[in-house]
Amino acid sequence: MDAVVVDGAFGGPEAVRVARVPVPEPAAGQVRVKVRAAGLNPVDGAVRAGVFGGGGQRIGLGWDLAGEIDAVGAGVTGWAAGQRVIGLHYGPVKPLGTHAEYAVLDAAALAPAPATVDDTAAAVLPLSGLTAARAVELLGLEPGSTVLVTGAAGMVGGFAVQLAVRAGLVVTALAGAEDEALVRELGAVDFVPRGMRPVDAVDGVLDAAALGAAALEPVRDGGVYVGLHPGAAPAAVRGIRVVEQEVAADGAQLGRLAALVDRGELVLRVGGTYPLAAAAEAHAALARPGLRGRVVLTP
Incomplete structure (x- = not known):
């Protein structure tokens, strides 16, 4: 073959x-x-x-x-x-x-x-969906909390926006200016062009763009940062909980994501x-x- x-x-x-x-x-x-x-x-x-x-x-x-x-x-x-x-x-x-x-x-x-x-x-x-799903879970935020998703127009970021919204989080998407319509269609409430930062502090950040320490700046004291690249997370500051996630093959979780696709809840x-x-x-x-x-x- x-x-x-x-x-x-x-x-x-x-x-x-x-x-x-x-x-x-x-x-x-x-x-x-x-x-x-x-x-x-x-x-x-x-x-x-x-x-x-x-x-x-x-x-x-x-x-x-x-x-x-x-x-x-x-x-x-x-x-x-x-x-x-x-x-x-x-x-x-x-x-x-x-x-x-x-x-x-x-x-x-x-x-x-x-x-x-x-x-x-x-x-x-499989890979992008499982990565995003685990990252949203690791945020550990209650419904109604605010989260910034960097790289929101990418595959992992796009899935993360959709899954975070589904978890009841209020999403601000960070992406290129040309992608504002896309990320809003995926469910983001607010939008920040690449190179800018949110006006208001957020409860957490899901750093799909691997911005590192720069992504900590808009997070409130005691908030949470989830990175997607093991070994590349920034040092914790201001009581922010810093988490690195490593994707794993998980057929059960993948089945749940497939069900969301069939229900029209995941693009x-x-x-x-x-x-x-x-x-x-x-x-x-x-x-x-x-x-x-x-x-x-x-x-």
Whole structure:
């Protein structure tokens, strides 16, 4: 089968290639999925560039997938061949990712695919949706509290805006001036152009744009900061609770997000599709400014 890999040498999009590899076999507790669509995330670009190490070995790319179950390993219950699923294949350095014709995931990492959207749209949900959902939970704010979401027009930020509103929070979105209409459609009550700060203090900030210490400035004393990049959070000041979140494969949570999609309560955005053979072109598109949806590979 074909799979997108980096073969020992890191770099830009030119480092990506499509290799012929054996079809993987599911071990006990695992499921093999025929991949119909797979999201291309910024973390894939970071893996390709060598941010997570692993030089000198073949690294498979891809975290998100949507497709149908092809085979199940020993001890797997509740899943059967032919079921449409979505899932998160966690881990930056792995021999085979989801940018492939087939992928093997732990059964617990899968959820039924939302029935109201196609595989291309469904493939943008796992990594960004799970990241945003966990970040909103970690805010720990009561309904009616105010939260600033930085990078609100991006995929994680956009999901965070929607999920925070659904949790009863009053959202101020920070994004480029050209994105005001978009983030307000997602549910933001107030808007702050990039480079500015809210007039009033907020109870918390969800820092999807990784602004770091600058994102602490509008937070009230004793508020909360949630960062999305482990090891990059700013030092706590003024009694602000600083939290870093690390995404995890969580089929149960992913199933709840898929249900929101089916109820029309969570908007999915596709920024472009590319065949697996054009993976290098897709990586180049990932780096272009102004992308307002997830690039998706279609094996």
